[in-house]
Amino acid sequence: QSRFFPILFSLSLGILLLGCDSDSSSNSGEETSSSSITGISSSRVLSSSSSYDTDAIIADHNGTVLSAIPTEWITAAKKNLVIAYGHTSHGSQLVDGLNGLETWKGSPYTILGSGDTEGLELRDTPFSGASDLGAPDFIAWVTATRSYLDENTDVNVVMWSWCGQLSWATTGDVQGYLDSMTTLEKDYPDVQFVYFTGHLDGTGVDGVLNQNNESIRTYVRENNKMLYDFADIESYDPDGNYYLDLNANDNCDYDGGNWCTEWQEANPGEWYEVTAQHSQSLNGNRKAYASWYLFARLAGWDGK
Numbered sequence: 001q002s003r004f005f006p007i008l009f010s011l012s013l014g015i016l017l018l019g020c021d022s023d024s025s026s027n028s029g030e031e032t033s034s035s036s037i038t039g040i041s042s043s044r045v046l047s048s049s050s051s052y053d054t055d056a057i058i059a060d061h062n063g064t065v066l067s068a069i070p071t072e073w074i075t076a077a078k079k080n081l082v083i084a085y086g087h088t089s090h091g092s093q094l095v096d097g098l099n100g101l102e103t104w105k106g107s108p109y110t111i112l113g114s115g116d117t118e119g120l121e122l123r124d125t126p127f128s129g130a131s132d133l134g135a136p137d138f139i140a141w142v143t144a145t146r147s148y149l150d151e152n153t154d155v156n157v158v159m160w161s162w163c164g165q166l167s168w169a170t171t172g173d174v175q176g177y178l179d180s181m182t183t184l185e186k187d188y189p190d191v192q193f194v195y196f197t198g199h200l201d202g203t204g205v206d207g208v209l210n211q212n213n214e215s216i217r218t219y220v221r222e223n224n225k226m227l228y229d230f231a232d233i234e235s236y237d238p239d240g241n242y243y244l245d246l247n248a249n250d251n252c253d254y255d256g257g258n259w260c261t262e263w264q265e266a267n268p269g270e271w272y273e274v275t276a277q278h279s280q281s282l283n284g285n286r287k288a289y290a291s292w293y294l295f296a297r298l299a300g301w302d303g304k
Contacts, residue, residue: 054221057303060229061236063293064286066101073301074108074292078120080299083157084148086125086141088132089277090199090230090250091161095124097288100274109292120295123155133196134165138173142180149188157298158184159194161230166198166212174212178219192298195220197231199278202249210244228294233286234279237263251279 085095098120101109110119127148130140141160149155166174178195185193197213204210213231220227234252235244243254252260260280264271276284297303 055224056220057226057294057297058217058220058229059227059290059294059297060232061240061286061290063303064233064238064289066289066292069292069296070301071108073296073299076301077292077295077299078108078110078112078118081157081295082121082123082155083159083295084123084126084152084155085159085161086127086130086132086144087159087161088135088163090163091132093276093279093284093287094161094228094291095122096275096277097284097286098122098291100272100284101288101292104272109288126152132165133160133162133177134169135163138165138169138176139180142184145184146187149191156190157192157194159196159228161196161228162198164198164201167201167203167207167209169208169212171212171215174215178216181225182223192226194294194298195225195227197227197229199230199250200234200244200248202247202253204247205245226294226298228290230287233290234283238267238282238286239263250283252283 085091087094098109098111102111102119112119112121127141127144129147130136130144133141145158145160149158181193181195184191195216197216198209201207201209209231213229217227217229219225231244234250235248236242237259241259243252243259246254246256248254248259252258258280260282264280264282271282271285274281274284274288276287293303
């Protein structure tokens, strides 16, 4: 194992630097599953950010219980939300996961444009001038957002995801992101802006990535914002076992194996095949479940 981690870190960093491509883009692995992966101690089941006392809306691994989301709030989300989502390849995991879920489960998990006129209106990569929160730089997305909202006044939810930029972003870069989001919220009070953490990179609890993610989480909790916690979803398997301290990365690799493929093999029929860029099907499944949790909360569900 002493030789495994340097190799894993090098591979993870290489993928991180090359992987920010523009996107062309039952329990079913939910958090309540009772199955467990061989060799993972139950003592590794930890709590996450959503356990804090806050009025913030946080979609993390605790929001991956699809069956816990009331159908009426899924319907409300489809009726009332008009979502614009900017992303590159990692961020496409949400969209591909949602489309795969519709194919697997059907109604009510339908997306507009897929043949259902009652589906969720999710406008995929509609912005011009920016690809994600860090491409071509850390500020282009702000201008792109303003331009799009000024021309599309029906949009009431805006989401932008990161690629790998939070792995090297400075504290100033992160603060600039938080400040820009706050300014947009003030300038467009009828729009709900969703904050994002960055995908895992194998650097663990003490890495720059986790420090930056924690800064975003803290700001969201303290200011009652809305967060899609990309990294937290990748830190836990459906049984609640924790992998960030085992240097998990975006492909679900950790010091000892791959939690996605291990869970998939142990739980046939409880997950669906989907293309999840840079990752495994189960990760795409859970990104979809957390997305519906988020959309239901944005539509007014209290999460209980």
